[in-house]
Amino acid sequence: MTAIRPPAVQPPTVRAPTIRDVADRAGVSIGTASNVLNRKPQVGAALRDKVLEAARELGWRPNGVARSLRQRRTGVVGLCVPLTGSAYFAAMVEAFEEVAASQGHAIMQVLSHSDPALELARVETLLARQIDGLVLVPSAMPAQTLDTIARSGVPTVVVDRLTDDQRFDTVTLDDAGAMRRVTEHLLSLGHRRILYCVRYPELVTTQARIRSFEATMREAGPAVQSRVLARPEDPLAYAHDLCSALAGPAHPTAIIASNSILAQWTLQALTRAGWHWPGDISVLAFDEPAWAELVTPPLTCVRQPVQAIARHAWQQLLARLAGESGPRRHVVLEAELVLRGSTAVPAAGS
Amino acid sequence: MTAIRPPAVQPPTVRAPTIRDVADRAGVSIGTASNVLNRKPQVGAALRDKVLEAARELGWRPNGVARSLRQRRTGVVGLCVPLTGSAYFAAMVEAFEEVAASQGHAIMQVLSHSDPALELARVETLLARQIDGLVLVPSAMPAQTLDTIARSGVPTVVVDRLTDDQRFDTVTLDDAGAMRRVTEHLLSLGHRRILYCVRYPELVTTQARIRSFEATMREAGPAVQSRVLARPEDPLAYAHDLCSALAGPAHPTAIIASNSILAQWTLQALTRAGWHWPGDISVLAFDEPAWAELVTPPLTCVRQPVQAIARHAWQQLLARLAGESGPRRHVVLEAELVLRGSTAVPAAGS
DNA sequence: TGGGCGCAATGAATCGTTTCATTTATGGTA
């Protein structure tokens, strides 16, 4: 019910020509002009040409707002993501842009900054603008947002972060499986003490990974130690936390970073502190940043199928927009572990 | 005049409550309901409460489309950029998002992929959707697009790439100045043969840089050689071109990359070919990619003031939206040369 | 007591389309 209102803006001084102007100039009724301009069949060739000519001369352009009001749809799909700083979400937004534009839809993108309250507010503005559908990458506590969306009835696909909410279609990644493979890779290299660094431990995605991480480590035996470093504020605080985590003789011999931003922070911190990878410590990251192959040695990482996510989500959304009303669908995609030089057998002394 | 129409979408089956429903439930006229919900003063406390209560109960949300039609403004600003793959534009989009959302505007972003025809088409869809204003990073040949925008009368700020078009406000960078400083930096280190690598030589921005580059090199004396490597198709073709450019005894001793993507391609190509920087060759880039400090040694680059661009452009756009009609304004911002380890004195033998 | 003044509330017009029930024109057939 929050009243969302755009700020003060002067209406344009010169008025664009309307369909009425076109009709007048062509000497036909508005209805006929509309029929011509919408390629409806029931209109004669002579009038058709006159109308098209008039529209061309006047430089008429359809008023999408009026059309949307009458047709009760806007051709706009909302996209709410936490941020675009991460390579992962940036790629996702671009993938959506692509597929949407190619089919005549427009994307209206908003950023939630991983803040539930902001997320709700942004989604409210999208709903007020009468979006036809919504793609949501939910924050950690999306309950209110999800309720609002469900109440609004706007077709929605929840992406990337699985919720236990059964009201929505979802497209997610097999986080547990990916983490199991990551952990087993490190274990097989001989690592016995592994540190998992995460930004937001409360995300469902993160929790699934942590559970999988700890379970896999437990299965490997009692001599194995898993640790989680959570919620760093900024690169500096993170560097500090990381250094304390790496202090002492029984320090971790491998680090898993939960996304490309943390990977960047990690490598920066290690470099500053004089650690070398993979000699002193192995490093592995979720997401595949653009620079994965640029650092030396290149970064082992979990490549998430961004394009496939966008494609599936879009397809599912289109089906709902077309009126499909079957049961909820839940697509789960597999990520790929890309082995590069930043993970290796731990040093002998460790 | 191109008719732009959204694709087939079923209108929603459950109709959202309208202001009429709210008015009926509160037992008042539509006008009164509207006055309450818009915080107009001329309404009594008793009715106000009844209306607000009714709106709350029904979960009423204003229909932005209807409002936009009546008020003849949408609160949406269009943003047309070449792509978001480059760190520079990604940051720019995010900066706009931020400042726009904080003031109740929404951003509708489209990608031109640096293609004039696509750019025109995308801008047409924005105009048809009745955007209040537009921020455009023009492609290399934007004449038709600019004509269309000028004819539409939509307030527009042209950003990043200066055109000789006097019809628009602009916010640009001092490309010539930045390039002069870059070139002088390399000259002062002792480099005498420098290669400038660009993606799109036809961009005005690029041309200004090339002119400045060549002029500065000429001033440095006849023994100095400047070369430009242009229009690489993809990373592989680029690697090939680069290797040929670096072949022979009198090869360049320094490379300037025109943006972060080319910088990435350059470092990848050099690594694959076994060149080391800055030992074998110095490398310097326009844009500051996230990984600038991660590569070893870190990358010297030209930091462009993205936030400042967004802020200035937005401020200028807001002024025009508010009805300001003074002469065109042209803001030129300075970039900053950030010295890091990837540029050094050329090797003795070179 | 009546006239004027102000505040509250109303109702209708409007924004620019699409859509649909009618009307008008056209041609063919009985």
Place this chain on the structure above:
DNA sequence: TACCATAAATGAAACGATTCATTGCGCCCA
């Protein structure tokens, strides 16, 4: 020639809000 079917064109009613001229009402003061 009368009739009907079909096609072409029209006019008006939506869509859901805002806005503004008008009305109704209570109060104060002369």
